[in-house]
Amino acid sequence: MLIPFEKLKSEFKRVLLSLNFEEGDAEQSATIFAENSRDGVYTHGLNRFPTFVQYVKDGLIIPNVRPTKEGGFGAIEQWDGHLGAGTLNATFCMDRAINLANENGIGCVAIKNTNHWMRGGTYGWQAAEAGMIGICFTNTIANMPPWGGIDARLGNNPLIIAVPRKDGHVVLDMAISQYSFGKLNLYKSKNEQLPLPGGYDKDGNLTTDPAAIIESLRPLPIGFWKGSGLSLVLDLLATVLSQGRSTADVTDGGSESGVSQVFICIKPNAGVRTEMIIETILDYTKSSRPEGEGKEILYPGENTLRTREKSLKEGVWVDEKIWAKVTQL
Amino acid sequence: MLIPFEKLKSEFKRVLLSLNFEEGDAEQSATIFAENSRDGVYTHGLNRFPTFVQYVKDGLIIPNVRPTKEGGFGAIEQWDGHLGAGTLNATFCMDRAINLANENGIGCVAIKNTNHWMRGGTYGWQAAEAGMIGICFTNTIANMPPWGGIDARLGNNPLIIAVPRKDGHVVLDMAISQYSFGKLNLYKSKNEQLPLPGGYDKDGNLTTDPAAIIESLRPLPIGFWKGSGLSLVLDLLATVLSQGRSTADVTDGGSESGVSQVFICIKPNAGVRTEMIIETILDYTKSSRPEGEGKEILYPGENTLRTREKSLKEGVWVDEKIWAKVTQL
Numbered sequence: 001m002l003i004p005f006e007k008l009k010s011e012f013k014r015v016l017l018s019l020n021f022e023e024g025d026a027e028q029s030a031t032i033f034a035e036n037s038r039d040g041v042y043t044h045g046l047n048r049f050p051t052f053v054q055y056v057k058d059g060l061i062i063p064n065v066r067p068t069k070e071g072g073f074g075a076i077e078q079w080d081g082h083l084g085a086g087t088l089n090a091t092f093c094m095d096r097a098i099n100l101a102n103e104n105g106i107g108c109v110a111i112k113n114t115n116h117w118m119r120g121g122t123y124g125w126q127a128a129e130a131g132m133i134g135i136c137f138t139n140t141i142a143n144m145p146p147w148g149g150i151d152a153r154l155g156n157n158p159l160i161i162a163v164p165r166k167d168g169h170v171v172l173d174m175a176i177s178q179y180s181f182g183k184l185n186l187y188k189s190k191n192e193q194l195p196l197p198g199g200y201d202k203d204g205n206l207t208t209d210p211a212a213i214i215e216s217l218r219p220l221p222i223g224f225w226k227g228s229g230l231s232l233v234l235d236l237l238a239t240v241l242s243q244g245r246s247t248a249d250v251t252d253g254g255s256e257s258g259v260s261q262v263f264i265c266i267k268p269n270a271g272v273r274t275e276m277i278i279e280t281i282l283d284y285t286k287s288s289r290p291e292g293e294g295k296e297i298l299y300p301g302e303n304t305l306r307t308r309e310k311s312l313k314e315g316v317w318v319d320e321k322i323w324a325k326v327t328q329l
Numbered sequence: 330m331l332i333p334f335e336k337l338k339s340e341f342k343r344v345l346l347s348l349n350f351e352e353g354d355a356e357q358s359a360t361i362f363a364e365n366s367r368d369g370v371y372t373h374g375l376n377r378f379p380t381f382v383q384y385v386k387d388g389l390i391i392p393n394v395r396p397t398k399e400g401g402f403g404a405i406e407q408w409d410g411h412l413g414a415g416t417l418n419a420t421f422c423m424d425r426a427i428n429l430a431n432e433n434g435i436g437c438v439a440i441k442n443t444n445h446w447m448r449g450g451t452y453g454w455q456a457a458e459a460g461m462i463g464i465c466f467t468n469t470i471a472n473m474p475p476w477g478g479i480d481a482r483l484g485n486n487p488l489i490i491a492v493p494r495k496d497g498h499v500v501l502d503m504a505i506s507q508y509s510f511g512k513l514n515l516y517k518s519k520n521e522q523l524p525l526p527g528g529y530d531k532d533g534n535l536t537t538d539p540a541a542i543i544e545s546l547r548p549l550p551i552g553f554w555k556g557s558g559l560s561l562v563l564d565l566l567a568t569v570l571s572q573g574r575s576t577a578d579v580t581d582g583g584s585e586s587g588v589s590q591v592f593i594c595i596k597p598n599a600g601v602r603t604e605m606i607i608e609t610i611l612d613y614t615k616s617s618r619p620e621g622e623g624k625e626i627l628y629p630g631e632n633t634l635r636t637r638e639k640s641l642k643e644g645v646w647v648d649e650k651i652w653a654k655v656t657q658l
Contacts, residue, residue, distance in 0.1 A: 075404050076434035076595065105405035106437045108595055133566060148626045149617030161562045163569065170565060172558045196535070196553055197526070204620060206525070222552025224525055226503045229629040232614055233490045233501045237462060239606050240492065240597050246606060248613035266405065266437055268569050277568050277575060284577035285561055288478030291533060297477045300558040 002315030003323065009034035012049060015329045019056050021063045025088055032087045036119045038316050040307035043182045044118040046318050049326055052085075052118075060257040061085055061115050067092055070112075070243075075104035078242055081114030083258060090117040090136075091126065093263045098130045101265035109263045112244020116140075116256060121173035121304070123263065124162030128169035132265040134162040139235045139247045141256040144177050144219055147228035152217060154231040155247040156180065157238075162301075164268070165278050171301035176231040178220040184210040238262050331644030332652065338363035341378060344658045348385050350392045354417055361416045365448045367645050369636035372511045373448040375647050378655055381414075381447075389586040390414055390444050396421055399441075399572070404433035407571060410443030412587060419446040419465075420455065422592045427459045430594035438592045441573020445469075445585060450502035450633070452592065453491030457498035461594040463491040468564045468576045470585040473506050473548055476557035481546060483560040484576040485509065486567075491630075493597070494607050500630035505560040507549040513539040567591050 012030035021029065033052075037045025055061040065082040067089055072078065077096060081089040093109045100107020117123065117138060127134020140155030156177035163170040179187075179198040187194055187210040197206045199213035199220045206220075213219055221227030239246040244260035245253070268274055286297045311317070341359035350358065362381075366374025384390040394411040396418055401407065406425060410418040422438045429436020446452065446467060456463020469484030485506035492499040508516075508527040516523055516539040526535045528542035528549045535549075542548055550556030568575040573589035574582070597603055615626045640646070 071598075072434075073596065074433035074435065104403035104433060104435075105401075106403065106435055106593075108435045133569070145620075146614045146617050146626050148619055148624045149614075150620050151617040153614045153617040161559075161566070163562060163565045170562060172562045174552070174555045174558065178552055178555075222555045223503070223507055224551075226507075226551045229501045229503065230490075232610070232628060233492060233499060236492045236499060236607060236610055237490070237595075239610065240462070240603055241595065243598060243602065243606070246610045246613070248609055251613075264435075266566075266570065267402065269400075269572060273572065274569055277572070278565060280577055281561070281565055281568065281575045284575070284580075285475045285478075285482045288475050288480040288482040290477055291474075291479050295477045297475050299561060 001318060001320050001323070003318050005034055005038050005312060005316050008037060008046065008316050008318070011326060015049075015053060015326065018329070019053065019063060021085075025064060025085070028091065029085050029087045032091070032118060032122055034316070036122065037318065038308055038311040039119075039121075039304045040311070041119045041121065042317070042319070043180070046322055046326065048118060050322065050329070053329055055115070055257065060255055067111060075100045075106055076108040076241075077110070079109060079111040081111045083113055083115060086115035086117040086259075087122070089114040090123050090261060090263070093261065094123040094126045094134065094136065094265070097134070097263040097265040098127060098132050101132055101267045106266045107264070108241070110238065110241035111261050111263075112242035113258050114261055115259065117261065119173065120158040120160040121171050124160040124171040124173060125169060127265050128162040128164040128171060131164050131267075131270060133164070133268055134160065135264040135266075136160045136262060137234045137238060138261040139238045139250065139259050142247050142251040143181065144221055144231065146232065147221065147225040150218060153247070154221070154228065155235060155250075157231045157234040157247070159230075159234060163278065166275055168305045169301055170278070170282075170299050171304065173300070174222070176221055176227045176234070178222050178227075179210075181214070181219070184214055184219065188214060330647060330649050330652070332647050334363055334367050334641055334645050337366060337375065337645050337647065340655060344378075344382060344655065347658070348382065348392060350414075354393060354414070357420065358414055358416045361420070361447060361451055363645070365451065366647065367637055367640040368448075368450075368633045369640070370448045370450065371646065371648070372509070375651055375655065377447060379651065379658070382658055384444070384586070389584055396440060404429045404435055405437040405570075406439070408438060408440040410440045412442055412444060415444035415446040415588075416451070418443040419452050419590060419592070422590065423452040423455045423463065423465065423594070426463070426592040426594040427456060427461050430461055430596045435595045436593070437570070439567070439570035440590050440592075441571035442587050443590055444588065446590065448502065449487040449489040450500050453489040453500040453502060454498060456594050457491040457493040457500060460493050460596070460599060462493070462597055463489065464593040464595075465489045465591060466563045466567060467590040468567045468579065468588050471576050471580040472510065473550055473560065475561065476550065476554040479547060482576070483550070483557065484564060484579075486560045486563040486576075488559075488563060492607065495604055497634045498630055499607070499611075499628050500633065502629070503551070505550055505556045505563070507551050508539075510543070510548070513543055513548065517543060
């Protein structure tokens with residue numbers, strides 16, 4: 001069913017206030033959850049909200065704490081998130097990175113002891129809205145085997161790269177696993193095969209069967225050995241720069257709390273020449289002949305904007321059962 | 330056959346001097362070519378050297394030019410490479426980024442009008458040797474279709490991320506295509522199938538047949554749509570930050586010359602705690618049970634070190650035909 005954006009947001013805010021989040025924090029976090037659903041990232045909007053609430057109730061997410069600065073040198077800073085809401089901590093850190101880049105051309109903020117930031121793209125859009133190139137990534141609990149192994153030892157460690165653009169920012173928002181377990185479960189529940197191989201079955205064969213991957217717990221990293229290496233180095237960067245908890249530590253803790261994140265901003269040359277460069281690159285990419293009828297070549301973030309416009313016009317799509325659950329929280 | 334490292338290097342240097350490279354530049358570039366073969370990256374060591382020589386003869390690579398600073402603000406700088414050797418320009422830029430990071434915690438150098446840097450990992454090792462986290466990437470000529478398209482409009486835009494480590498740096502060095510055309514041709518020449526799907530055949534089916542991919546010119550980006558987006562944003566960053574030529578411009582020019590590159594360094598906290606963080610992450614990753622007899626879980630760069638040690642002990646492997654060709658240049 002479809003719900004007006006403002007209604008979705010106010011419902012989230014009501015629940016957050018009941019959990020003793022301060023007015024400003026409740027407003028900000030509710031906005032992010034509602035925007036995630038508005039932009040079509042349902043898994044990290046409404047659908048994830050009940051888990052967020054449970055984490056607050058379990059003391060894994062602590063309301064009303066503020067990040068504190070632990071160190072810094074020049075244009076890099078380290079912060080401690082004190083297990084506050086990941087949405088609020090991440091917004092704060094990207095804002096710091098924007099400020100550092102305004103002062104120094106580039107800035108890097110690392111945070112430890114923070115929590116799941118929901119949709120990483122949120123902070124890419126935030127940087128781009130401020131006219132900045134934004135790069136951010138997070139570690140996660142182990143949910144993917146390293147290349148050559150069968151036990152999960154790597155996180156899917158989402159990586160976001162955003163480039164500001166007049167007619168719609170380019171925002172790449174990708175986890176390092178080919179398909180998330182959320183996606184695998186969705187295909188399984190619909191009894192559908194994945195469009196492309198997404199992992200191994202328990203006999204070690206590459207498969208498009210979501211159930212077989214859920215059983216083997218061997219989802220694929222993007223690019224096989226390449227994504228395995230990329231996930232590992234992102235965890236190294238996040239943990240070394242924040243001096244926080246690695247995927248190993250988070251997994252050892254048993255629940256995905258107290259993760260480490262990095263936010264980098266770079267100030268691009270503003271002006272007509274930069275705008276032309278971006279349009280030339282996008283136009284050139286789109287000039288490739290589509291592989292079939294109705295196929296379209298999109299830049300990262302293009303579909304987000306379309307979904308956003310549709311949601312604001314027609315209402316935000318919600319899963320009725322989850323929506324009912326949230327209204328009763 | 331096996332050749333002593335010093336012999337390989339001196340042969341490269343002899344040729345470079347004959348092309349009128351100055352003594353210091355010839356020494357530096359010869360060292361990089363020899364080290365690339367020494368480390369097992371034969372495609373960008375000896376095997377690529379004749380192409381490099383031809384590019385110099387064709388005036389696409391210009392000896393003895395020096396990069397000039399075009400702009401800068403705080404910890405970011407823009408340079409013009411004046412079509413000099415990519416190896417020398419890239420070494421220069423990573424050195425600048427190291428200096429900027431030493432002063433500011435982080436530094437970013439973008440360069441336009443440069444040339445193929447051969448093995449991107451070279452500059453990752455350079456940063457790590459200086460105790461820095463190094464991130465660098467380059468655009469290339471279009472050699473990969475965007476997701477949903479059939480005509481090549483994206484480069485394979487190699488991305489390098491290096492983390493300094495006491496007992497061997499972690500250096501991820503990956504192109505955004507699953508297999509390079511060099512790799513595809515190698516498998517084809519041996520009449521072997523790829524171990525994993527590497528592209529589409531001309532009918533649009535995913536295939537492990539290298540000949541079919543060479544025919545269709547549709548190699549896969551890593552992670553399908555994800556790598557397609559990643560390649561695009563890396564080109565945007567390289568071109569916007571350097572104000573140089575995009576993959577579109579380079580492709581339009583007809584030969585892979587005058588590319589754009591970005592070099593970022595971040596200064597990590599040095600000390601025992603950082604060393605422990607890195608070892609914990611690597612040990613944890615390696616604790617995944619291997620998927621079969623003789624399988625091993627390696628961190629990015631681990632195999633490089635092994636090959637390096639072997640090459641220095643036993644000699645550097647060279648393709649006899651290419652070696653004969655180079656000795657006669």
